[in-house]
Amino acid sequence: MAPRHEADTVVNPSTNSVECRRCGAVLPFILPMPVSIWVAMVKAFNKIHELCEEKRDEKEHTEHE
């Protein structure tokens, strides 16, 4: 297996964006867009996010107990 992990990206149709659930990056897109370009864009985004690092949720870090 390759050392890199799988991209954890999702398409959010309500905001017209692709989101990385691991690091929280968002890639907005404007429709209409040629499908071939959209696919290439999502593939590129996925490729980047195969290597991204999980974002530390600093909001959750506050001690509230």
Ligand SMILES: [Zn+2]
């Ligand atoms: Zn990411």
